[in-house]
Amino acid sequence: MSEVRLDKERSAAFMANMTGIMNGGALALMCSIGHKTGLFDTMAGMAPATSSEIADAAGLDERYVREWLAAMTAGEIVDHDPPAGTYVLPAEHSGLLTRAAGPLNLTTYCQYVSLLGQVEDEVVDAFRNGGGVPYERYPQFQTLMAESSGQRLSQALIPQVVPLLPGGAERLDTGIDVADIGCGSGRALNLLASTYPRSRFTGFDIARGALDQARADAEAAGNTNVEFVERDAAQLGEDARFDLATSFDAVHDQAHPDAMIAGIFAALRPGGAYLCVEPKASSHLHENLDLPMAPMMYTISTMHCMTVSLAYGGQGLGTAWGEQLAVEKLGNAGFVEIEVTGIKADRANHYLLATKPGGDRPHHGRTT
Template identity: 35%
Template sequence: MAAPIDEAKLNAFVGKMLGDLGGAMSVPTVRLGVRLGLFDALATGPATSAELAQRAGGLHERYVREWAMAQAANGYVGFDPASREFSLSPEQAMVFHHADSPVYLVAAYEMVAAMVEAEPKVEECFRNGTGVRWGDHAGCLFCATGAFFRPGYVNHIVQTWIPALDGVEAKLHAGIRVADIGCGVGFSTLLMAQAYPQSQFTGYDFHAPSIEEARRHALAHGLADRVQFEVATAKEVPGRDFDLVTMYDCLHDMGDPRGCAKHMREILAPDGCWMIVEPMAGNRPEDNLNPVGRLYYNASTMICVPTSLDQEVGEGLGAQAGEPKLAEVIRDGGFAHVRRAADGPFNMVLEAR
């Protein structure tokens, strides 16, 4: 016999679903607004749809009007019924306009679009247990991922994460050798290089197109003379006696994170430090049933786990592995000391020696 329906619970759940569906349907319109410069144009001051269309380079007013009403319904822009003007508040601008804001989130919409595009590939993984090679997911996922993490790196690597490591910042100012492994398109490597000009940095990633993009960034920022980018898997990074090894949001994506940890121990100098930045997660799965865990579990289903299962071993830690599991993996590599050096809403920073 079917359980009776609680109308109040049903209505509440349908209300939640309407909110979720509205958010999902906002993905293409937000992406259009970013590419067409509409959020940036609105950041200069309130405007009617006609004024906004002109301000954004002479777009078609009817489309701009519908787009602006959609964003007003989303709560992403303001709307004044009396003046018919749309506006971007300082808080909304932090998310949609200021690229160096710690909560600049427009790249997340690009990641969502890539996840939807890759859905058939991941569905096949569900059926046969295989994976999806990084770079083969869809679109420019590696570009979107780099852009998504960049605001956090801009606001935390030099300001809070590295200073939280025991004695590392002083060494960086004096001049040491650093390997940034899983560097992607190079944002993390270049931010460190800009802050610590006496040190030498090499970024490594197994994805050749990402390394090509990182080299272009290095040239554009005038850092190619002391920052190198090389293609290599984490377990095959060449060289020895690095004073600092960094990994930003990538250990959980690796097929063999324990083998990776062992190799990190081998390439570090005797008094070297390994800094591991990973997504924030609780110690138990039920601790992650929250808005941040929701984002990470969904992204992990579509990106992180398929990436790991495509590689050798295929441990599939997932983006919500949690500190105890990560510490276990790190200690299996031969590290005696693992501690949480810093954390925030989106990331935790582990220090291993």
Template identity: 40%
Template sequence: MTTTQLTTTQLTTTINPAEIEAFAGRVTADTSAWMVTTMAMIGDRLGLWQVFADGAARTTAEFAGQAGISRRYAQEWLSSMASHGYLTYDPATGGFALPAAAVPVLAADSPVYFGGLHQALYGLTAVLDRITDAFRHGNGVPMSEYGDDWWEGLERFTGGAFDHLLPQQWLPAMPAVQRRLEAGAAVADVGCGRGRALIVLAQHFPQSRFTGFDIHPESIAAARQAAAEAGVSDRVVFECLDAAAGLPGTYDVITTFDVIHDAAEPDRLLRAIRAALRTDGRYVCVDINASHELPANAGPLGAYFYGISVLYCLSTSLAQHGAGLGTCGFNEHTARLMCAAAGFGEVRRTEIDNPFNIVYEVSA
């Protein structure tokens, strides 16, 4: 009898019960984490975390009144968050509070704010049926199938890096790029999404001019509106374009932010970027901080990367009959090989310590 033919009773008697119990406990904890993330997303959607941003403790009644929600639902939500340790609870006073270290993560505009990611992950649930079908047939899910929660949440999450890291840490680590932007550069952002990166750059570098390209029409429409609202439409424009087919014009600086690993034709896209980069130009490539070797990616963050690959990165590439690199597919090892094949010069990994991303400065 093979292992696959063993009955449940026979199987459990051949394994140490303590090991089964330990693994069941781990799965229970992981399942609880999904529930906690869902509750945190509800808190973000209703603005509940912001009620606690001042650090003060509140009873259920006080919290419900300030948040404008039902007291009974407030009690259950508070209890869930306190049970997981996101909130503290004082039995003597009945007061709940958000620890100071949790405020930038859950309740404030910061580079480590997770509210946008929670919204984005919730948005992915809408495509689960399509994803499971793709498992059977090897196809993908096109971008048009993903709803507003995914796109809006993704913008909010990545916006923390653009607002708080791009001008303050990433660009100072690339002095040659920063000098060009200060003097006045022609800049293109390939896979610009809703335009947050270029809008931030335009606000910091008024002498430069910026063009964003993306294949997703809804994102381009949102980017144009955001640029108008930010008052930078005079120096930032957005075009719906498949950049792999070639970029119009040439540029001093070209950027991609978590784009190459998603691309249907990453080799062709890199060649197009190289062709559009001026002789002394710079390509700023931000992509996933992962290894080409699976054991080096072991752990919670690696599991997240591979999961988001299944739910979006891999699937949208395969939907275009693409390469399907996946979230971890444009790691440092692969990035160096592919950039060299595309005709770039030096690929320099900047001294940026970020768990999610590697920032490369690539010469023409």
């Protein structure tokens, strides 16, 4: 056996990398707690304060807050003044950590680390025995998904996504039939339904709890032009009923994505459009390595998106199935004029637009 000669510098660099990985994972959990307890929101804009003052302001137990502040200080998220015994959240940091930061609030996404950790043993079991972890093992998934996609879309859907669509806002204003497949808690559809009362919207999903939430939100918003239907996307069974179909992050974790896309094609009227929003990735691993969130994307895939699909005997496309495969699958279903585009407010997703041949096709509503 030949002797392995170690590059000591490379070993030392990897040691530092591994240490950073362990600290990063730990801090993601603490950031998740900072979000859930409202500690970041409390500290934003607060003058330097002691742990007691911060705990009082947040209505929390001081001992826990002090330990959390220690982790935040060690992680260089919070500044600490030892003589004064005070802590402060710098404004440069709060812009990425608070609810006021809107779509830039990264602590929302930190919650995925603890959510995925809850199924670690079951995923390990699937590594050994195949299969996957079904949706019901993630009781908080739909709530977190609604929070994270709501955060992303609330400000961008109408001003940035709608102009990508054929006919843009004008067509939705006039009144068309729209389907959202894998609608989850219906954040996107309810926002569209409130904004375009002359159009009619139908959301499809299999998650009963999410659909109940979507219906409750529709009622609270007074949306009478939207319905939410419990149905397997692989058996949509609709025939030329819609002018526009959308799916937001809902193809890659399907058990049967080809059947879903074929069902969407059949559900559209000739000339209808499909907006398929999927994680921004290439279908080739080596082309994803420079993406800022690549490790997170493959982790979420292993621990949720891929495994839920495999749990139902599905394809297990994975979160990073990528634009090349997406374009191929859309083309195989019969879609034409497939275009991969995007919006400024959402750097993490591709916005694929595809058209069903035939009919009168409106021009897209883009102004740029």
